[in-house]
Amino acid sequence: MPTWLLRQKYLIDFTLSSLLRRRAKNLGLLLVYTLIVFVLGSVMLFTHALRQEAAAVLEGAPEIVLQRLVAGRHDLLPASHLERIGSVRGVQKKEGRLWGYFYDPATRANYTLMVPHDRTIAGGEVVIGAGIARTRGLARGDFYTLRGQDGQPQTLRVADVLGSGSELVSSDLMLVSEDFFRRFFGIAPGLYTDVALTVRNPNEVRKIAEKLTLLLPDTRPILREEILRTYDAVFAWREGIVYVLLVGAVLAFVVFAWDKASGLSAEERREIGILKAIGWETGDVIRMKFWEGALVSLTAFLVGYLAAYVHVYYSDAALFEPVLKGWAVLYPRFQLLPTIDGLQVATLFFFTVFPYTVATIVPIWRAAITDPDAVMR
Amino acid sequence: MLLNPAILALLGVSAIVTLLVGAATAFGLHLLREWDIASGSELQLRLERRTYLIATLVAFSFVAELVSLLLFVYNAEAMHTQFVGAMCATGVLNVNPWGWPTLFLKIAVFFTGAVWLALNHLDNQGHDYPLVRVKYGLLLALFPLVLAAGAAQALFFLGLRPDVITSCCGALFSPESAGVAAEVAGLAPARAALALAASGALVLGAGSWVLLRGSGGGPFGAAGLLAFVVAIAAVVSLVALYVYEHPHHHCPFCVLKPGHDHVGYWLYVPLFAATALALGAGAVAPWRRVPSLAHAVPGEVRRRTRLAVIGYALFYAVATYAILRSNLTMTDVWW
Structure with a gap:
């Protein structure tokens, strides 16, 4: 294996064990992170499925x-x-x-x-x-x-x-x-x-x-194409409105992530100090912290997305149904067709992982430039 | 404006990236004025420490820009159902005058970002920050580009009106109309094939020279850029026709559709990656004379060149394969 890969592997290994050592703190972050992905992902999967359903229904309509x-x-x-x-x-x-x-x-x-x-x-x-x-x-x-x-x-x-x-x-x-x-x-x-x-x-x-x-x-x-276009625009618009409303939640999450990342405990500071004393460079510490963020993000994203998938396709999106679907006395019962769309996943990624990463860069850097003697003294 | 999550995400990303690169540029100005590696002052120490933060911020910004370039194209493709007359991304980019400039600016940001990251990576291997001034000088030039890309994108999305009837690839990429797209589409296929082959030979030859002799990284970078331009023109005027099996359909985006086996991704991803690597190799090569980098430069150039050559080879192989397997026969017409 090339040295570069080996290096990353050891870094991940180290990061994982260090994450597990501070289980309680990281679990809280993971939970909030997963929740954010879950909420946004549910809205996304649900509107996408509805749009597809509308298109499928109109396929047989006259031109x-x-x-x-x-x-x-x-x-x-x-x-x-x-x-x-x-x-x-x-x-x-x-x-x-x-x-x-x-x-x-x-x-x-x-x-x-x-x-x-x-x-x-x-x-x-x-x-x-x-x-x-x-x-x-x-x-x-x-x-x-x-x-x-x-x-x-x-x-x-x-x-x-x-x-x-x-x-x-x-x-x-x-x-x-x-x-x-x-x-x-x-x-x-x-x-x-x-x-x-x-x-x-x-x-x-x-x-x-x-x-x-x-x-x-x-x-x-x-x-027919006009009707389809209108449906497309209406569902995208509803989805957009819900997202705008949820921006507040994302911002709160960003503040939370920033706070978590900058509030290093004395023990963590000591750990970074020791690492630097035994020869780690600033870049290495940043890389380790980057892997920490990546692991947390990946876990939260996967778990949140899976939960959203289950929520939308197996419980009929019980939480958002009234807002996104509309209602009526004779509302039809229907099963949505599960679909995953690359564009949606990328968008969701930009709404969750991207802000999280931005929020943690400065605190990570602050931690990485710590002087070993200042923390160990 | 259309309120859809992908658009919100793209606008958000470009706003944040502009902010980050703006902050980095402000720091760059400060650094260019105060930097003195020989000094042991507190200011110099602070600057040195801060370069780590700025490098991380900028690297992160460029990665985000790369992903947002992909998302932009993908989103334009997905939005074509919402505009009368649009059948693919071309139609959507044509809805208002800002679509194409946004795409070109985003591509420009991607390539300059790749060059910056290559320089940054090299700089990190020298113990005395040898390229710090070059890097931050380049950042000053880069910021307006990022700003322009963000502004063009905002204007494009804010000006999207679904009641506009747009013209799609069939109209834009036809030799009869006017403009750059038409010029490119009007290129005779035989000439395009010749140019593609010549630029391919040039870039692969230059790459092999670098790998064998260990010199000529600069010319390889230039050859890579030339090969990129020729390759895009050839995709529009030649390869696309064979992919669609239609002698008049020149669209560079329809090749991305599932109906054509996603062959577009196989063409564009290696081409863009290879060009970014070749430009990186070209940017890194001249610094072998710096003492603290003399050791690192040859390895860097060689590594980037090897990957770039693989990318170009893959692109030319896929393009050739797309032409050979096509059912379109134009013997005696073009050949």
């Missing part, structure tokens, strides 16, 4: 959704619009969608009623999301009564409950037949809530949106 506006408000879209879209080149598929919200006073929650395109639902039946099934205590075969726009109760038989795999998007969903939907909300035939367009070539999406606004001036196109 463009076209809504009609009347006096600046979202309005129903006539079928004649659909025919006119047919002439826009690049649009692969178009379908008029029927969906709306229904407020259920019993659970005080909003449901989303929708007519599915990929499955047919019989007239008197409904397929409900897992969230509704949970709050209303419904199962397959049960009957469920709603009051329509005309005040008349309408009874539906639960044909199926949607699986929990898609719960993030289907928790509050009720799938009904087109006939029922139009009768229930009083929507005349030939009118749709909005139009979903499928575009094969992603480079054409913006151009098509531009053409649509010219062709149908009373509509507004909503692009």
Whole structure:
């Protein structure tokens, strides 16, 4: 082994035993350090997972959704619009969608009623999301009564409950037949809530949106990439806000680390004095202290990050959920997909290890320049 | 401005580094005025002691700058989803006029920092602080660079507006547009290949000369810098095309993406490391005439040169491999 490596190995060996000799003092520092990494790491892992979840959900969404506006408000879209879209080149598929919200006073929650395109639902039946099934205590075969726009109760038989795999998007969903939907909300035939367009070539999406606004001036196109961009920005922003709030905690930690590093006990001073008396140079003492910081940082970082990982992925981030996720009566239960991202780890490193190191440099140097005779006398 | 943790971290790091290097520079001024190695005064003793602190601070700052350079590029790459028209880091750096200057300044800080660290390492091996004035003189020149990099980065991040439609690599690195990027992209591939081969031969030859004869560290450093510039130009005008298997896609950042097997890291990491080492060897070599360093300099130069040559060799090997394994065939068009 080269001398340089051997030297570092002996230094680490020495540092470890010296750290273990002052267990109580170092344990306190380690605990606070780990806690800081844990808190920041949890926020980071959680928002990152949410962002990924949003992206995964939107993957199946249509490239463009076209809504009609009347006096600046979202309005129903006539079928004649659909025919006119047919002439826009690049649009692969178009379908008029029927969906709306229904407020259920019993659970005080909003449901989303929708007519599915990929499955047919019989007239008197409904397929409900897992969230509704949970709050209303419904199962397959049960009957469920709603009051329509005309005040008349309408009874539906639960044909199926949607699986929990898609719960993030289907928790509050009720799938009904087109006939029922139009009768229930009083929507005349030939009118749709909005139009979903499928575009094969992603480079054409913006151009098509531009053409649509010219062709149908009373509509507004909503692009999938815009929604994704917004989600990205919103989650990054929330994460940033939490970080700004936590800067105070990081600063407190820096002061704490500075204090710990500069408050050398008489015994430690003596130790450094003896080391210098037997031939250690200032540089060697700095190197030893550097290894001390590195070992503490590494341990705190690993333990804190692991704890954050467990916290986010195995306990659903119980501590931060309300702030970062938002809340609702019918909030979906979902399992986050564990992911670790290099950028996040590097950022976390800069938020924790970097300030710790800055805070300890000056105290380390102060300790290292100690004169042997001054401390041993 | 976009409030995201990576941006906050980068701004925080550059603020702290600027502060540390600023403090070190102030000390440097003091030292240049008062330093007298022959004196046994209390002031001289204090100065000598303080050099340890300053050296540690500056070394730490440069390591932080290196990591923040990586984070900057990585973050720019990750942010491309938030800007209309951006498909990789190029688009994000184009969002406002400060993106590219920030990147170039950060690279400049990295290389000058590497030279400073090489001098510092050498200086520590002489018993009488032989390079102390040189080191602190260089620090005076370095501080404005660090300050400029920090300011450019702050302006870049503060001016990031998500509603700006940016242009990405397809537009910037096309021979039809104007500017340095277009000039580099417009370089004929055959000429770029020739230049790459020539600069490779030059730098590896100079390195071998140093290793065999033990002299010529200065020219090796210069050759390393030249090789770096040519290599970056060749990546844009030649190697990238073969990596993407597309005769008109010149982006220097898309090679970092997982879709291209992260080949960019294999190109850039050895190239940057080798250039930093070569510059270090070049900076160290002239001091063999200082008596207290006469013993240390040859070993230092040799060690840095050996590592630099390995780095360059790795870079050229990966570049050649990327071209050879590509399915892009341009016989009779370029060759």
